[in-house]
Amino acid sequence: MALGGPHLATVLVLAGSAHWLAAGLAGLARPQGLLWIARILFPLGALGGLAVAAGGVAGLSHGPVAVILPLGLPDLPFHVRVDALSAFFLVLLGIASVGVSIFSAGYFRAGHGTAPGLLCIQYHVFLASMALVLIADDAYLFMVAWETMALSSYFLVTSNHHIPEIRRAGFLYLLIAHVGAVAILLSYGVLQAGQGDYVFSSMRAHPPQGWWASMAFVLALFGFGAKAGLLPLHVWLPEAHPAAPSPVSALMSGVMLKTAIYGILRVTFDLLDAPQWWWGVLTLALGLLTAVFGVLFAAVQTDMKRLLAYSSIENIGVVLIAVGLAITFRAYAMPLLAALALTAALYHCINHALFKSLLFLATGSVLHSTRERNLGKLGGLIHSMPSVAFFALIGALAIAGIPPLNGFVSEWLLLQAFLATPSLPNSYLNMLIPLGAAALTLAAGLAGYVMVKFYGVIFLGQPREPALAHAHDAGWLERLGMAWLAAGCVALGLLPLRTVAILDPVNSLLLARTLSETAGRSGWLFITGLAPERASYSPLIVFCGMLSVVAATFLVVRFRYNCRLRRGEPWDCGHPGLTARMQDTAEGFGQPIKQIFEPMFRIERQLPTPFDERPAYRATAGDHFWFWAYLPVARLTERVSRSIGVLQHGRISLYLLYSLITLVLLLLVVT
């Protein structure tokens, strides 16, 4: 294998993954040596991230390169391939993991739970398995890497395993991950179409037709959807994310969910040849439900990490909306529009990887500094943790879709794709898809509400607990990690055309059509979507215009008028004796949403009676899916296993009898 040239990408990615594995194993050398692991191995792991990202960049500029690794079972070698699709997700993995690894170097410290050495190996195996999932070129390596990813992240989620809730959350995660994995395995079973060959290249050569193709797609959507948090398989996300240490939540939410999107794209656009229009509509509808559901539940959460987990569900919904549109356009042979929708999906993937990781890391710093995850006990941290507050502000504005940051760009592209749907040759879809645009804008509006709540309750106002006065800002490594991700949010927000050009090889690979020539027709300052006269947007001009107006206003006010400033008590309509308890709590902030969308929630209220000595009020907003879908299945499973348990008596004579009966029955069948 020659270094450089087309093989460079594969070499870099494999080297990065090997580096991660080595860093992980080195952690076992001194499992309790915190300084060794945190200050040396995690920053080294960030180098692995850089290598993987560089490999991804190299892979985007070259055509697909397939390599057979001399690993695996004797007759089943591992096939590896880096093409534009995997390269794009490798860039995402690399960039996000650099920030998270640098942050982790300052974050992990001695405490309860898993020893640092074990944490180190689990963390790096998790990273390496995600890289392998992205470059796997046969179902066998893919499933091995996929399961390694699930298992290593399971151990990471349960690193505080002495807490029963965390063990329970981990179990739920593992369960749904495996239900999904079974579906993915079945999907690959359908995809190999009786060839018996599980290499992706032969699946590509003989794609299943008709109903078999639809079955493969639905199984893949279900299986990968379980990992992505697609409704109704989302229940593990709000349990697992709060349970995991914050850098792990950042990786799971920012990167691991994207591997599921990668899987859906790989199966739909690459392994299957001709998508049906209803696949797209199904994905679109599920995506819309997921987005609205996720953001509504995010609005009523009181735990900051649960809030972010529900927000991840929303963002995955948004990505799937874009994927659904892309599938629909592709099915109607409209490659340019499909490229627009796919670009929106990929753009949102990398945006979400940046800002959601950033916000999870910020919650990690808050958690370390205050030991508090409950929004009702936080507040006013902008004074004691100014740099964390600054980075979290960038993340929150980006996720709320505020220009000129990156979240807005993908929203803009997606809405442009929606506005192109009336050209579809199906009049029913023409009528129904605008309703989808309405639901998407509603979700986007609610995302702003959620982020004002998240940021305002944690960082603004008065501290709700006296202990918060002792909160301290994050260390320099943590700040560096967050700064890396925040810089990514700003860069992707200000340079959309450059980003579209970077991810355009994915379009040309999957759709044989690129977007950059139409999106860049007005020059490098503007992004224009389909055509300059149809739409254009220039974040740099918006940003500079905004900046110059603000600066001019500031200077005029400063020099034209007096700029005296006095500090005083807050006015608050003249009410004296302001205390921290007079502010809105997180519950209070979510209350209007709970009231307006009441049927969406399963609300349980505990109201005090008039005779209570210490009256208490409690309201919880539960998930209908849990009660309507999951608990019945769980009860059914329990009942079935109990009735099977009747056979089990623990007496050896009975078991011998069972064997005898089985033997007799088998003999009867055979003869």
Place this chain on the structure above:
Amino acid sequence: MNEAIAIQVAKTILVVLLAPLFTGWVNQCRAWLQNRRGPGLLQPYRALRKLFHKDAIVAHRASFLFRATPYIRFGSMVLAASIIPTLVTGLPIAPAADVIALVGIFALGRVFMALAAMDIGTAFGTMGARREMLIAFLAEPALLMVFFTPALISQSTSLSTIVHTLAYQPFVIHPGLAFAALAFLMVLLAENARIPIDNPATHLELTMIHEALMLEYSARHLALMDWASNLKLLAYTTIGVALFVPWGIARAVDGSAIWVALLCLLAKLAAAGAALALLETLSAKLRIFRAPEFLAMAFLLAVLGLLTHVLLEGAA
């Protein structure tokens, strides 16, 4: 090109300077309708001048966010005002932001304002922030949906192209636009804190939304916030004018057409201000709990407008 940039700058400055006058006009009309003499058209200018000369008082706990927000909000409204075509279409800044970006720029101002209101941690501030975001999460999608109908008609999301298409195409009745206009009016009332959602003339503690957000501001900060609110009202009105009665706007930068466009604009704004005052005089303020229903209605009307357009004219 240089002439176009000069017109762009002149137009922006004109709109920024005119904004308090428009508010003054609405207030004056309302006073006349209520059999009062009213403070005169120039009252908002006098109020701004007074506020700019005072010493600012800022709460002890206020952070940089609190002091930066008036400038950011003012900046975002000036930017919005410069994007909206009022006199002439096709100005140099038009390609920088389309209607979706315009909604985003409004959201930028609003989010900072809500965050600043939560910054000090007063009871009224957080209440105002919550209510403002409650209005916004319904008004923002409704506004986008309102924009989508004309965007589909003109095959463009650029406001300049939309206005150009609507003003200069042969006259066609677009039934979808009627729904959109009604929805837009409702969004305008809600977003600008007018009756029936909010009352701009009162500090009545339990019902206020917009005033609660600005309660802690004083002097130059308050002046900027007030000016930004004036600008926002003018921006929304000019959007309405541009989308639903665009006739008279100039097609290109040339002397006489611009003066005609200016006269048309002033006449339309005078009529719109009077109509707004009449509407406010005739209606009563809704309870805050009814506000979501009002806005949901606006959202539904906007979606209905879009559907009507797709159904009746979609295949074209």
